[in-house]
Amino acid sequence: MYEKKLLLIPGPTMIPPRVLRAMAVPPVGHRSKGFSQIIREVSQDLKKIFQTDNDVYMLTASGTGAMEAAVTNFINPGDKVLVLVNGKFGDRFAKINARYGAEVIRKDFELGQPADPQVVKEVLTNDKEQEIKAVFVQQNETSTGILNDIKAIKEAMGGHPALLIVDSISGMAVSNFPVDEWGADVVVAGSQKAFMIPPGLAFISVSEKAWKVNENCKNFNFYFDLKAARKNLAKDTTPYTPATSLILGLRESLNILLAEGLENIYRKQEMFKEMVREAVRALGLELLVKDDKYAAAAITAVKVPEGIEWKDLNNLLNNEFNVEVAGGQDELKGKIFRIGHIGYVQDMDLLQAIAALEMALYKLGFLKELGVGVKKCQEVILKYKEEGK
């Protein structure tokens, strides 16, 4: 129906009209006084979202660019790094480190299982010479919908001097992550997730401890050189031309997010997660992440049931019921699908998506009864509304 598709992939996410309007303005000069003021304002607001006193830099790149910056500004060739992998994006951190000559100690966890802090403890305890320079991990692994416990991982690191470098691209402004309190040194986020703006901007915070490590790091990248970003942000500007219209959109979305308040956002995301998980269970489908505690609040991965082809299900969802969800990636391709519930989403959108999923599964012969998942959604919505009083 024209442009009414419900886009529920784990980013790019839907965009509020307010943000679209804020971007639909004539181009602005990126070195103007007015724009510097906007950079200052937005940078301050980003620190509130990251719950940090560290600088948060804006890179004109998608999330992977900031992941690369999180490696190349702190890791030298030959450095040992511990990379925790429980999905495609953990794998990507390992690949970037390897590309730049790091010696990668890779710890894989079963898909759908969280990274085990006990493993971190063991590896670092055995690192008597303290050669490991950093621990890399996702807060929210988008490919499986796992929420890793960053606080527990930091605690497991004990007194080891390694940096904690976290990809929170789909976690920031979704699940609580007080960067300073939990002691994460480098944290990465992306614009096209909970920030509700199009792809093209990434954010990265750097602790004092990380800056000390950076002093002895030969910067490989020119474009992603964070020293240049720091020098320029002190003057309310960026080293190279920033994505100006995205930053105007970001200013508007940060206003929306901060007006809503982080606590309210986290609670809303928990409701979304519960709605989708309860509904999916009621339909007799299997969740990839079994334990609610480690299930992401941003996205829910569901196993494609026996006897159903993902492409048939996806085709019905898209073309008959106007809902776009995401498939599985790499080895999970065809085996799972992922319902995104971040960005400009409301409870009724997810209810609609579940209704669509029911109708598609009904047409495919998997479901015999309609309305069962929707009813669960309604119950969860009413429960949260009741508690909210």
Place this chain on the structure above:
Amino acid sequence: MYEKKLLLIPGPTMIPPRVLRAMAVPPVGHRSKGFSQIIREVSQDLKKIFQTDNDVYMLTASGTGAMEAAVTNFINPGDKVLVLVNGKFGDRFAKINARYGAEVIRKDFELGQPADPQVVKEVLTNDKEQEIKAVFVQQNETSTGILNDIKAIKEAMGGHPALLIVDSISGMAVSNFPVDEWGADVVVAGSQKAFMIPPGLAFISVSEKAWKVNENCKNFNFYFDLKAARKNLAKDTTPYTPATSLILGLRESLNILLAEGLENIYRKQEMFKEMVREAVRALGLELLVKDDKYAAAAITAVKVPEGIEWKDLNNLLNNEFNVEVAGGQDELKGKIFRIGHIGYVQDMDLLQAIAALEMALYKLGFLKELGVGVKKCQEVILKYKEEGK
């Protein structure tokens, strides 16, 4: 949730982003060659929607302005007119006629009942001197959700020379109305209904027979003088400054409507009507219009159940569940509410509205079970999809 409210009143209706973008352009000169071309294009397309070879004029006014034009261009003081009334807008035709000195023969029908063609036949048969100049009627009475049978009313008029003047403000592009084939002389429509643009434009078609009557009519209005509109449209322009941005939006929405095709639109509207009526019945609520045949495809009026206050229900729908429907008007105030299903609406929007209605009625203690109406919606959606193959 920011701007995600589902607006399901019987107009102003929701607007497609394509149309919003078409209107968000710098002002255009209304006497420019380029704009004349747009007027020509839009006027031709309006004739396709009206299914007429008559001119269709655009008035910069809301629907009531065009209703006034439909009186003052054809009726002189002292003229007898027959006005069929089964709701607020029938009453409005009677009031306008009375204001301009017509002698109104008013025939009221029970609220929720269609205008009876037999009554028309009787009145006109008894009008031996053929003094009655026109029959006024709504195709779709928005206040009650009644669809009057225009074809049958025309047939009931037999050989009587009275004009048939129809308010199709909420009927045009919703339910079939072949203006020429059915022999309606003057037909009125409005922008903020099925045309999916904001209020401020109205449309009126005039038959050759009506123009003959107009020759002997002293035009009361200056602004709504259709002679001036006809003279100007022949030169692809308007007598007075038109609402240029609305016309740019109209051009886009006509492209959308004609690409979808009238047959498909009527069918979709029948599905909407069936979804809402079946769901409402399943919830144990009472419909104002009992007979499906005479139920409007644009809007459904539902009785507020015993023991429930409309303002409580409305408050929940709006503030808790982000859905805006309309209340009753005049003597139906507090007694009914009306779910609009015209304009930029899709099946899943109505499913969402029914889910919201269920939750609100559950909270108010009227419903004991959730999901019952939603399931009906799903069944009707699947039925239409199956038939559409």
